[in-house]
Amino acid sequence: MPKPTRSQGLEVRAIKWGVRHPGMVAVPAGLATAVTKSAVEWGLPTTSGIVGGALLGVAGWYRGHPASFDQVAAPWLRAFRRRWLTYVGRRWADILSDCDLVTVNRRTDAMAVPRILRVRSASPSIDTIHVRLNRGQTPSLFEERADALAHALLAQRVAVVKIKPQVIGLVIERENPFGADPIPAIDLPHDADEVDLGAIELGDTEYGTPWTQSFLGQHLFTAGATGSGKGSLLWSPLRGMAPLLRDRLVVPDVIDLKEGMETEIGAPLFHRRAIEWADAVSVVESFRDELKARQAVLREQGKRKFTPSVETPLRLLQIDELGMMTSYGPASEVRGVLKLLSEIMTQGRAAGFGVCGYVQEPTKDTVPIRELFTARVCLSVTSQSQVDMVLGDGMRLRGALADEIPLDPAHAGIGFVVEQGSCNPLRVRASFQTDQDIRDLVAFVTSGRPRLHAVA
Numbered sequence: 001m002p003k004p005t006r007s008q009g010l011e012v013r014a015i016k017w018g019v020r021h022p023g024m025v026a027v028p029a030g031l032a033t034a035v036t037k038s039a040v041e042w043g044l045p046t047t048s049g050i051v052g053g054a055l056l057g058v059a060g061w062y063r064g065h066p067a068s069f070d071q072v073a074a075p076w077l078r079a080f081r082r083r084w085l086t087y088v089g090r091r092w093a094d095i096l097s098d099c100d101l102v103t104v105n106r107r108t109d110a111m112a113v114p115r116i117l118r119v120r121s122a123s124p125s126i127d128t129i130h131v132r133l134n135r136g137q138t139p140s141l142f143e144e145r146a147d148a149l150a151h152a153l154l155a156q157r158v159a160v161v162k163i164k165p166q167v168i169g170l171v172i173e174r175e176n177p178f179g180a181d182p183i184p185a186i187d188l189p190h191d192a193d194e195v196d197l198g199a200i201e202l203g204d205t206e207y208g209t210p211w212t213q214s215f216l217g218q219h220l221f222t223a224g225a226t227g228s229g230k231g232s233l234l235w236s237p238l239r240g241m242a243p244l245l246r247d248r249l250v251v252p253d254v255i256d257l258k259e260g261m262e263t264e265i266g267a268p269l270f271h272r273r274a275i276e277w278a279d280a281v282s283v284v285e286s287f288r289d290e291l292k293a294r295q296a297v298l299r300e301q302g303k304r305k306f307t308p309s310v311e312t313p314l315r316l317l318q319i320d321e322l323g324m325m326t327s328y329g330p331a332s333e334v335r336g337v338l339k340l341l342s343e344i345m346t347q348g349r350a351a352g353f354g355v356c357g358y359v360q361e362p363t364k365d366t367v368p369i370r371e372l373f374t375a376r377v378c379l380s381v382t383s384q385s386q387v388d389m390v391l392g393d394g395m396r397l398r399g400a401l402a403d404e405i406p407l408d409p410a411h412a413g414i415g416f417v418v419e420q421g422s423c424n425p426l427r428v429r430a431s432f433q434t435d436q437d438i439r440d441l442v443a444f445v446t447s448g449r450p451r452l453h454a455v456a
């Protein structure tokens, strides 16, 4: 038999590599095969040129458009690297064996290691591995061993998610990217041109970049158990918009049915503030009436969209503990409130009327209008199912372990968001506003103008 040439030998080795490691995704084997095939057909110089060109293209993408690189290419490259360096054959087998998660055939004594089907790495600190269970194993066996597995993988925690019979997802949280100290409030912007309503800074992302949120044509939903830090997401948007509040290009209302405790200190910032049920209903009614009037004005002017101005400011309605309005209030009136809020939220976006709702309990029963919110933040919640309720189906499996965020000051304000255009959760931490920060904000906004607010 003729001896294979060097390039044929390479090709055979690449194919064998893929066959010998069947759990290890087809990508490397396919890639290696493609490269060797190209080397056989076009020669090494051409192939090196193509590979080099591709690498340069990736590097150019990274430098030229880091945001889209982070969203699209980085998760894929990270997953690839982790698959082949961290969760690779022998190492994976040893870890599972040490954690008692392998099975041994009684007849043949052969050890079977649960096979990795897929590795995803949505963020630098969270991986999700899909694993096929051996016959006789159950997801609860992995749940029992999750702590041991986390230590063996040098991770903070491992959560187990059932995907389908015999397949589980292991969500591996490698580290907490945020320190124990709160992220300080941003410096107060002084001029209106420093503020972009399409990107108000709320805190940091796990990449250490600013976490921004648009308030143009958006309704923001924030869910979190008591003590999770929802208050930060009430004050941070206002701080980010400070000069616009001062110049009346943004006019906020607030409903705070917890006896006004959360918002008392910043009361002068609000155009209307309600701390009792009857006033709260009238704030929602007035907000809807103003929306109707704004729509009429825009129609007369032949405009389909508002532009923030003193005559047509961005109107924000912040509702702390939204569940009190949409579920726990007097039964006879809750229906009317739901109708008003639905009207505002379905029609308000183009006219510049946004709603920010804050809830402890994000279920449909408590917040039937949940689906009308266009942006969502999930802070620490009390059950696994609440994560997908807030962020969308499958987000917990993709790494949003919001139910595992400890409810303590060192973790307050940490949560997950799913940015527009992305299908991966992003870990974020809201910046923290001390009482003094809120007082400074009030002083800045109200300086040189008569008090704006009128308690409804």
Ligand SMILES: Nc1ncnc2c1ncn2[C@@H]1O[C@H](COP(=O)(O)OP(=O)(O)OP(=O)(O)O)[C@@H](O)[C@H]1O
Pocket: 181, 182, 183, 224, 225, 226, 227, 228, 229, 230, 231, 232, 360, 409, 411, 412, 413, 414, 429, 430, 431, 432, 433
């Ligand atoms: N972004 C943050 N960073 C660090 N610590 C925070 C942050 N936000 C809040 N905290 C801390 O967590 C505590 C609870 O925060 P907060 O009152 O905002 O929670 P909450 O979710 O509004 O709770 P509740 O629903 O009971 O009002 C605060 O007293 C503060 O010490």
